[in-house]
Amino acid sequence: MEVIINTRREADEQERDWSGLPGLVLNLIHSKILKSIRDLDSLCCFRAVCKSWGSVSLPNLKLRVPRLLHAGSDMSLIKMFNPVSNFTYTAGVPEMAGAKLILSSENGWLLICRVKDEDQNQNDMFLFNPYTKRKMDLPSTQGVWLNRVGWSSSDPTSPDCQFLGTYSAFGYNCFFYFAREIYFWPQEDYRWVHMTIPIPDAQATANPIFHNGLFYVLGEHKLLMAFDPRDFDGRGGKCWKIG
Incomplete structure (x- = not known):
């Protein structure tokens, strides 16, 4: 019995902890995944093994450069391009x-439009973070396809986040505004509020940008439109400034 115990103790002493691998070895494994496998799931699994593995990073990847996401006809398979390392995962x-x-993207979040019923021209929108897998559905726009959307918070799932979407109809710029804080009924009854700007040829050319409490929308012919949610009266009213 003593021999067996001693043998087991010696075997335990010979075992190496994966978290104790030298940094050089970890960098080689990490580099192999980046250069050969180029699979984002494999890279995430590598970094999730333990704290020491997760802290490994190639020098040129420490630069805070955003990845470029590309999705083809099948959006269940995406590609992410790193312009610094020149790798595609x-x-x-x-x-x-x-x-x-994909209507818009910001701080890792994607605003995605999906066909709900093609025959009825119905669609739905949802927010999705491909890194954290967090998802949040947005109210339906009742068949209207938005082409520009912006939101006010770095975390669009926060209760005070506001959304402004735009689309064109009959030469005019139309907007949908959504803020959960202005409604008091249950979440399943949340809805967008429709607004129209009576200025011909004012179609938005970029996503709305939120800055210092205002949504700014750049239109054609250098037209700048500012929307102030604080003056919102439920219809549009005097909450717009055109310049």
């Missing part, structure tokens, strides 16, 4: 299956 994202297009 692939990742399976089943949450994006059936998505029609």
Whole structure:
């Protein structure tokens, strides 16, 4: 019995902790994943093993440069390009299956439009973070396809986040505004509020930008439109400034 115990103790002493691998070895493994496998899921699994593995980073990847995301006709498979390392990674994202297009992106969040009923021209929108897998559905726009959308918070799932979307109809710029804090009924009854700017040829050319409490929308012919949610009266009213 003593021999068996001693043998087991010696075997335990010979075992090496994966978290104790030398940094040089970890960098080699990490580099192999980046250069050969180029799979985002494998890279995430590598960094999730333990704290020491997660802290490994190639020198040129420490630069805070955003990745470029590309999705083809099948949005359940995305590609992410790193302009610094010149590598392209692939990742399976089943949450994006059936998505029609990506309307906007900010701070890792994607605003995705998906066809709900093609025969009835119905669609729905949802926010999705491919890194954290967090998802949040947005109210339906009742068949209207927004082409520009912006929001006010770095975390669009926060209760005080506001959204402003735009689309064109009959030569005019139309807007949908949504803020959860202005409604008091249950979440399933949240809805967008429709507004129209009576200025011909004022179609937005970029996503709305939120700055210092205002949404700014750049239109054609250098037209700048500012929307102040604090003056919002439920219809549009005097909450717009045109310049």
